[in-house]
Amino acid sequence: MSDYILETADLRKTFGELVANDGISLGVERGEVHGIIGPNGSGKSTFFNTVTGFLEPNGGTVRFEGEDVTNLGPDEIARAGLGRTFQIASPFTDLTVRENLLSVYTAGLGSGLRIPDEKRARAQNILEQLEIEHIAEHEASDISGGQQQLLELGRILMLDPSCIMLDEPTAGVNPALQARIIDHLQGLNDEGRTFVIIEHDMSVISGLTDRVSVLNQGQIVMQGDFDSVTSDERVREAYLGETTDPDAGLDDTLEGSRSASDATADTVADGSPETAGSGGTSATSGGTSAANASASAQLSVPTGDTDSRQKQLVADNIVTGYGNHTVIEDVSVESHEGITCIFGPNGSGKSTLLKALIGAVPVWSGSIRYGDTDITQSNTYKNLDYGMVMLPQDGGIFGNLTVKENLLLGGYRVNDRSVRRDRLDDVLAAFPALEEKLDADGGSLSGGQQMMLSFGRAMMTGSELFLLDEPSAGLAPSLVDDVFEMTETLVNQGAQVILVEQNVREALRIADHVYILAQGQLQFEGPAQELLNEDELVELYLGLE
């Protein structure tokens, strides 16, 4: 017991109906680097927030250095020596980098006024150590995202914590800086500091961690060293989604993936340099291929003459981001007949790319055309008139409006009342489950129903191109299938779909064309068939280079 510096016992946190942490018991050994991985919505950040006092747990205990810290405030926990960073770097933007470091709380007499020399010296040391001294006098808002991550690390180091919890320390950081961050973490760990890291980038996790815990659906599904964890099917399930359709050749898939796991492990060990876009690979998993073929059966026929038949979204050399933080770097994508999937690890810029395409995020450079229309400068609501609509992540439904109102608002830009009514009937025919709930508030629906509503609402727009942002995120496995069915419904009705998904395996079954994005750049582009080698997919997806 005493070798655990941080220990949680049956930690639970719920938000209303949603169980975010479902009894997590985790021990972090002193001096280790403990990775926490898991798909989006698996409860990682909630776990961090609950442990560090930002959220009050609904049950369970947190012990740090042997003391019960369960009900302490976040500042008390931080002062006790358990530091943390945030998923979104949160520097004090109006302060300079140096001031950011100096703002860390230090107790002591006259804690109000003078900044002690030791503290200044310490800040200086950290600035030098992290090699950000040259920007010490810059305001934190003026430095790059990567520098902000370093700053955040430095700031927490000022507290001299014995254990640091890092929430995606390399998200959105360019590879060079990323390597530096890893180096720094390694060095700090060598000095004896314990780390707990949430990270999607497996290259970070693989090199750094001693042990890895995998979270899925609010529970720890697996623990162990990196190699054993990543070779475990449960982890693949967590990441790539469960294959739930036995008829589609689950056995084969599992077979394939097991063998692939070994290969992956080997790849990691060897540091095989195989990279993306290496072209088509013949299918090893007949099941997946079959599923894919059946899903796109009706649609795959006209692929040849797409351009003549359907409008196409063509984005060339898109660059965009937030503030001074570039998220998408020079990416070109097109909508294809059927379903175009965009895959990529968290923080790779999938959602931002989608938002840029629809016009919710302005592009910095590059151009977007839809059919013959240049929509580079257009915005979301105008694009609807051109016939493209986006389903935001988590559905983006109006929780205080009824289902019917949600659907009717989908037809907001349809002026003809009868058209609206017809479409409403169509949608209800497609999703009979919604019919019973017409007068219920959107917010009262279950997650799956909300997503269904979101689909229905989007269908009300009568669009020809649908941009879907992780529609299956946070849904129970049984519902994931439904989501993909709904997606196929759209295609069956003659629309194109661009689908951003993390549930790669499932999505691949219905995908016609695939893009893989990592670090804001395109790693792979090609027909879905080319990706059926799951090993390669795993490599691409997890960024194991």
Place this chain on the structure above:
Amino acid sequence: MGKNSNRPSRRNFIKYIGAAGAVGLAGCVGEDPGDDGDDDSDGVVIGSNHPLSGDLGGTGTRMDNAVQLAAMIKNEDGGIESMDGAEIDVISGDNQGAQELGGEIADELVDDGADVLTGCFSSPVTNAAARAAESSSVPMVISVSVDDAILQENDLNYVYRPQPPAAQMAIDHADLMPAAVRDAGHDIETAAIYYIDIDFGQSVRDRLQEELPEQDIEVVETVSVDFGETVDTQVTQIQSADPDVVIAISYEAETVELVRAMDNQDYAPPFLTGCSNEALNDRSALESMGDTVEGALATNFALDPTNDRAAEVRERFEEEFDQSFDANVAMTYASTEVIIAAIEEAGSADPDDINDALNDIEVSDHIAAMPPISFDETGENENALAPLFQVQDLEDRVVAPEEFAESEIDL
């Protein structure tokens, strides 16, 4: 901080800049009552410091007009005799009813050449202005401001108040009203007080609560009204207490609200009276309140109905400015008359001479219904009086005390 005739007038200086500059659009429009502020004429300058804008702007503007009219009439009559017919100039400043501006405006008026000041309606403003007048050694005759403390708790040598302050007004009401009612053969034993919940209402209320029991009248209900409130609830409260008399201490709007609510509830107390209530001698307000106020009794400073000049002034005012001539206007006019009398007495435009004159003056020829005005050592009018008048045929008629009565009380 005396006058300096070499110095350009502060207001004019800015005005020129303003006219030239971007904000000047308004500088070209509108009249400027104090256009000729420079003290280079042989005349005498009265500085009128009233709220011309803000919540009190309506009444303040009328009071300012009263000052203008008094000077105008004096000038028409040949100016200041003792100064060979020197003309009186009035310059006006807008204190916006703001304490911060009371002293500032007084200083500006003095800088612009005022030899004597008047103002300011709102008591905190008057207070600040009085201090400014004192430190500039320029006499100030308060037009209207009821707060007792302005003079009584300050050690001021240059400030005078012809009007009865709050306490005096309450005392007069408690003296005159029950007596008049009882003389007419009616009983009056209980009273309800309806007051506006600001300093003026509260201080009159407090004095009435002291004075009425002395007259064997029990205060059975006290209700307050805030600006902008409707008063149906208050009227029900009063009605439940069933007093013999309802005493309203309020401004015009609140008095109208009271009457409206009484009408709406078919409630008519045996007697409706007002203490320091401007609405009850504002004829346009009386008209809109109608029958309910007919016969109402009120104490307030008022025009002397026995004085023919008073009626003339009232007519002239209404004709000149197309505004109603209420008690505040009358009192302001009378205060200006005091100032003019003092200038006449001093025979000089020198503020100190005027001040000396004010100290000893006894003004009997004024339009207010009160005995000759003269000041005690604090500057209060020794003979301040708020007569009792009655609304008869929707006009305010003084009914007591006898020497000013124009009409018999009719109950």
Place this chain on the structure above:
Amino acid sequence: MDPSTALQYVAFAILLGGIYGLVALGLTMIFGVMDVINFAHGALMVVGMYIVWWGTNELGLSLFLTIPIAVIALFVLGVGIHLSTIAPIIDSSQENQLIVTFGVLLIIVSAIEIVFSADPQRLEFGLGSVQFAGVYLPLGQLYALIIAVLAVIIAWAFLQYTQLGRAIRGTADNRDAAQYVGINVPRIDYLTFGFGAALAGLAGAVIPLFQSIDPHLGDAYLINAFVIVVLGGLGSFPGALIGGMIIGFVHVFGQVFLPGSGYQIAIFLIFILVLLLKPSGLLGGDVHE
């Protein structure tokens, strides 16, 4: 207190509560959709008051004409104010929004004061009252209450059953999602401000029916309207009416049982209590940060 008097107080409380609710309607709409505290709301009411008073008294128009004119004029004024002052800083800090709406208040009130003077004004005719079950109901307030209830119903129906109304509610609910269904959010903003101003205009327009008006009358209602908005829950129309009723009752019975402006103290204490215990308001959902 005998029962009939108590009943009378209850009647007054309901009448007053109706007015309060009406005043709070426009405020809660703007607050709910745009998250802007509109300090100019009271000033907009005053514009409505003066349009009705001036049109009815000076131009001799019928109330049936002047009240709708006031509503329409205020809608136009509201859109103008939004586009010129609020829209540029819709994403700015709330203190800046506060200063800007305060500036609008200064301009409007001063302008009215210059044009119409600060003297109280009133319609030349009184509406009188009716007696019902021993309770007096002043007709002015009664009409105002009826108009308030009608306004709530119409506004509610508008929001409930028209596409534009749904779009406004959708925008209030989820600004992000609104753009994905094709709602032009900036347009919804200025329309909302226009509707909010029109409701302020309506509230102002009925006030001359039962009360003297002056350029500063808006202030008297505004602070309590804020209380009502928070009490009823941001953006909730029924909440505004219920909050208005609560404040109406506290006002009337506070007036009866407490000295001076004790009722106002009671209102603020309730306000603070609600803020602390349920900041989303009595009918509000969760507070969105």
Place this chain on the structure above:
Amino acid sequence: MSMSESTAQTQPSRIDRARLRYRTFRRQWYSTAVLLAGVFGILLVLPLTLNLYAFGLSLGTWVSVHMLILTLVWATTGQAWNMMSGYTGQFSFGHAAFFGLGAYGTIILLNTAGLNPWLGMLVGATIASLYGLLIGVLCFRYDLRGHYFALATLAFAELLRHTFNTVSQLGGASGFFRPLPQEYADGFGLIAFQFENALPYYYVILAFLIVVSAISLVIKQSRLGLYLFAIRENENAASAVGIPTYRYKLVGITVSAFFTAWAGAFWAMYFNTIRPETVYDILVNVEVLLPAIVGGIGTVLGPIVGAFLVIPLAEIARQSVDIAGFDHVIYGVLLIVIVLYSPKGVVSWPARLFELLEDRGLYESTIDDENMDNDE
């Protein structure tokens, strides 16, 4: 245009050198103190220059000592408000509560206990601090933020206004009168906190402003300041680095209330009467914070600069227009324009001027502009 262009071509190096020098200066920790000292130096002699004439004109033709005093009063409150709302980001719209408590505390103690107004001021300020603490404990404990916090503070201020207006022991609507100095001291003078003319008042309030500014500056440049800013920038991140945010928000409101009360006490001693309608007025809430917002929130120079912009503007508007009330229209327009076009306050103007010139191509900087806006 052509002239500016030629200027831009021949002058940039000199301008840039000056900018660079200024920028280097502003990087020094003492720079704000030096600037403040300069400002206060000017303010020290300002009233003495009112009667100096140049070209037949003088400052005194449109500015009076009284107006300067008012400007300093609001600069002081702006500075105090800034310590809480500017530094910790907790937007208070109810500082009239503290202003009024300072005024009332001083006068009530003077009237009832004969306590010297200087001591009364400290007691009043302490009461104001405690009231601030109460507001803070309630609001921060329940995590009120944004509009809700602003409305709550307004309610707490209005609560006092109505309470003082209603309770006659607290003076009622008539409030209190300041006693004559003979009644509690040896007549006019510093001890009595009463003077026969305005000038000494000017120096008293200037001294207040200097003290408050100095403390504000010290806080800003101290650890405490960094904690407060951290809370403003990101409260979660602040607690993540161990800052007890609740406690420091309380520190902010308490200190701010304390010094706002000073200005209130001064107000009571300067105007010899206080009433709920004057010191608790809703407008006071606005006047308190206006200088800081116009000048620049969270800066030490901002509230002073803001006060010297806002109040003279109001004064010029008032004096230049003869239509009573029109000055408010102008004032309202100016407020809107300032906020719309300068949301970061007047202290950002110099930097913005250069940006504007560069945008127009009238001026080309040869130095790295990064961080030029870093004003304090």
